[in-house]
Amino acid sequence: MTTRLPAAVLWDMDGTLVDTEPYWIRAEAELVRSYGGVWTEEDGLQLVGSGLWDSAAVFQRAGVELSADEIVHHLTGRVREQIVAEGAPWRPGARELLRDIREAGVPTGLVTMSLRAMAEDIVAATGFEAFDVLVAGDMVDHPKPHPEPYLRAAERLGVDITACIALEDSPPGVASAAASGAFALGIPHIASLDGSDAHLLWPTLEGRTSAQLFAAAGAHLAARPFADEPEEASA
Incomplete structure (x- = not known):
């Protein structure tokens, strides 16, 4: 069975991509x-x-x-x-997984509550074309844990948020991602995610691949129709 690809993978920045x-x-x-x-x-x-x-x-x-x-x-x-x-202190495995997702041809977005100027510094430091869109704290009316940041990223990408994966390290970030309808993968760092709204917790991204990520979200994504497929009409 072929693993369904997500419409996009949306990344938190502080604590998830970089250890700031x-x-x-x-x-x-x-x-x-x-x-x-x-x-x-x-x-x-x-x-x-x-x-x-x-x-x-x-x-x-x-x-x-x-x-x-x-x-x-x-x-x-x-x-x-x-x-x-x-320097930009990358979280273990984060930049490698991000590159692997890009090579798989899946769109990506950076969704952070830091200011856009700072987020652009981190994007530039990745060393490759890392993101298709950026949503920062000074670009939204309602910050995390409100779902607006993730909904805004999906809107800018032109994709269904329920067909997206979101990577987060904090309770407000996980709450934002889950409330938006995305598959929320929590990677605990400084703050505990026990009892959070995360659909799944990974202790680290180190050694993880895009295939593993897509498979982990497979059941969630399989419940959604492909963007280019109409839902089957009921009999």
Whole structure:
């Protein structure tokens, strides 16, 4: 039996494709402490996968006397500086799987709550034509866990979201992907995905192939008609 290909594979960025979460937590701690506040690693973990403007309100409550826009752009700038200084830390197996998916001819999209400018830095660092579309946090009205980011990516690709696979590492990201109708594959990293909406959990992407990914989502995809096939009429 031939494995059905997905209409697209949609990737989260921070924590799934690249391990930038420590950069974010470091930048957050520096910012809060500069205003005399206290920011722990646990505080940072609570924001993993959340929208930047939603997170800005948390920093304001922690004593940061900046506007939401100023907070978002400050944190993004500090993370980008760390990427330049220390490199883009790819998650194990992520870039290899992404290349394998591209070679299989399946469209891909990057769906991140980071700003578009930062996402473009990561896309450029992949070293190959990695994505057909990009949806970033400053391109949507409703951030993850709302389904809009994934729905927007599918719309831009011109595909049915229920025929797509989404790769995520955080509870808000998994919730967003699952609510959109995509097959949500969770790859836990910093935050636990126990009890999340993930359809399937893989401990790592290391050593994984596109064929394994497509087969893992096979039952979900098989329940959907091909994009170029009409559903069979009932008798």
